[in-house]
Amino acid sequence: MAFATGPIPIQGLSRDKSYNPSVVALGGGHGLSASLSALRRLTTSLTAVVTVADDGGSSGRLRESFPVLPPGDLRMALAALCDDNDWGRTWRDVMQHRFEAKTNETEPLNGHAVGNLLILALWELLEDPVAGLRWAGALLGARGQVLPMSTVPLTIHGEVLQAGQDGNLVRGRIDGQADLAAAGNNALVTNVNLEPEGAPACIEALEAIDLADWVVLGPGSWYTSVLPHLLLPEMRSAIASTTAKKLLTMNLSTNTAETGGMDGTAHLEVIARYAPEVKFDAIIAEESKVGNRERFELAAQKLGARVFFGTVGVSDGRAVHDPLRLAAAYHEVFTAIGS
Numbered sequence: 233m234a235f236a237t238g239p240i241p242i243q244g245l246s247r248d249k250s251y252n253p254s255v256v257a258l259g260g261g262h263g264l265s266a267s268l269s270a271l272r273r274l275t276t277s278l279t280a281v282v283t284v285a286d287d288g289g290s291s292g293r294l295r296e297s298f299p300v301l302p303p304g305d306l307r308m309a310l311a312a313l314c315d316d317n318d319w320g321r322t323w324r325d326v327m328q329h330r331f332e333a334k335t336n337e338t339e340p341l342n343g344h345a346v347g348n349l350l351i352l353a354l355w356e357l358l359e360d361p362v363a364g365l366r367w368a369g370a371l372l373g374a375r376g377q378v379l380p381m382s383t384v385p386l387t388i389h390g391e392v393l394q395a396g397q398d399g400n401l402v403r404g405r406i407d408g409q410a411d412l413a414a415a416g417n418n419a420l421v422t423n424v425n426l427e428p429e430g431a432p433a434c435i436e437a438l439e440a441i442d443l444a445d446w447v448v449l450g451p452g453s454w455y456t457s458v459l460p461h462l463l464l465p466e467m468r469s470a471i472a473s474t475t476a477k478k479l480l481t482m483n484l485s486t487n488t489a490e491t492g493g494m495d496g497t498a499h500l501e502v503i504a505r506y507a508p509e510v511k512f513d514a515i516i517a518e519e520s521k522v523g524n525r526e527r528f529e530l531a532a533q534k535l536g537a538r539v540f541f542g543t544v545g546v547s548d549g550r551a552v553h554d555p556l557r558l559a560a561a562y563h564e565v566f567t568a569i570g571s
């Protein structure tokens with residue numbers, strides 16, 4: 233099925249007060265920000281569940297120095313939920329602002345985002361990651377709540393096949409989200425796992441999934457933002473058993489630094505391999521981005537999903553989701569399939 237691809241009037245996306253679905257969006261980083269920016273236009277009952285395996289940049293530095301969750305992806309989710317008014321836009325920009333002391337490259341604040349430090353301060357004061365995020369959301373006037381996937385920091389590992397010095401393929405191991413995210417440049421990821429094995433999922437996140445009308449997974453870095461939600465046993469079980477409808481949002485670029493050589497069908501096969509018990513009701517994708525349409529639709533059928541094709545990217549051709557177009561796509565799926 234295809235959805236509308238023309239210009240989307242903002243007034244056409246005003247919330248239908250007769251249908252205000254409870255939506256849980258899973259992911260991390262820029263992908264989750266895109267889905268949240270779209271979904272907050274459709275519902276007042278929105279929960280973001282964010283991966284906590286980041287070990288790069290400001291988050292990685294803070295994680296090394298303090299026994300806390302990496303705050304970066306959580307910060308981005310909060311910023312995406314800020315309202316489109318002066319207060320919301322100002323706090324969004326404050327949260328995303330990074331310090332840059334151009335005359336002193338060794339300045340400890342260099343590269344840190346203000347929002348990461350604010351979240352860290354709330355965690356230290358309240359000694360509760362969920363409570364800290366709630367207070368941050370209240371300060372920002374966030375249109376929804378943000379929860380961590382787990383209440384303990386996670387580490388992601390990947391087994392890869394890469395060319396050895398003799399040109400033959402050899403097995404290797406990549407530790408950490410930052411390095412795994414670039415693995416596809418010169419290696420093929422063959423297996424991914426999380427540590428600590430069997431880490432607890434955030435109780436509030438499990439409750440939100442159980443009570444949701446819709447669970448939305450993706451878009452985002454497939455192995456390091458999307459898949460981790462299915463690698464955590466308690467969360468995978470919650471996603472599989474919830475009575476909520478489930479929607480998978482595909483990326484606009486499949487051949488990335490993390491997923492080199494993979495088309496859309498291969499992305500779906502990864503989901504099926506790691507979570508065969510999880511079935512989806514719908515998949516949103518741009519036809520030109522998935523490779524062979526017939527193979528993709530067959531892979532979607534194996535996941536139990538109906539595919540909705542259409543244009544959800546920005547008009548200049550970049551592999552970036554347009555919030556209004558994506559909101560229109562979500563609205564189309566919600567209307568077509570219902571709660």
